Amino acid sequence: xxxxxxxxxxxxxxxxxxxxxxxxxxxxxxxxxxxxxxxxxxxxxxxxxxxxxxxxxxxxxxxxxxxxxxxxxxxxxxxxxxxxxxxxxxxxxxxxxxxxxxxxxxxxxxxxxxxxxxxxxxxxxxx
Numbered sequence: 364x365x366x367x368x369x370x371x372x373x374x375x376x377x378x379x380x381x382x383x384x385x386x387x388x389x390x391x392x393x394x395x396x397x398x399x400x401x402x403x404x405x406x407x408x409x410x411x412x413x414x415x416x417x418x419x420x421x422x423x424x425x426x427x428x429x430x431x432x433x434x435x436x437x438x439x440x441x442x443x444x445x446x447x448x449x450x451x452x453x454x455x456x457x458x459x460x461x462x463x464x465x466x467x468x469x470x471x472x473x474x475x476x477x478x479x480x481x482x483x484x485x486x487x488x489x490x
Contacts, residue, residue, distance in 0.1 A: 408434075415458065417474055419455055420441065423443075423451045423454050424441055432474060436474045438474075461481060461485060461488065
């Protein structure tokens with residue numbers, strides 16, 4: 364198995380890289396085309412926020428108490444349709460005393476997404 368070492372000069376700009384090729388042991392390989400990437404920066408919400416969101420989701424979806432709902436749980440996988448998601452967001456707004464913009468609400472797919480958004484809104488509200 365061949366190994367390779369990639370290095371960048373200190374002044375290199377990597378934000379506009381479209382393709383990369385790696386010569387290994389003097390042999391050239393096909394250029395790898397890079398797809399534009401989306402980077403998501405998020406801070407993990409406090410565990411108590413995630414727990415509270417899980418409880419609200421269970422209540423809004425009328426899930427049994429023993430249902431496994433975690434930060435990674437997707438609303439769709441829990442059986443939520445678009446109306447359920449709107450009701451969940453309304454429940455979160457009421458519980459946490461926040462207001463969620465429609466654009467932000469549409470980006471919520473998981474319990475963790477909701478908890479992160481809540482903490483972000485609470486932080487902005489307090490500032």
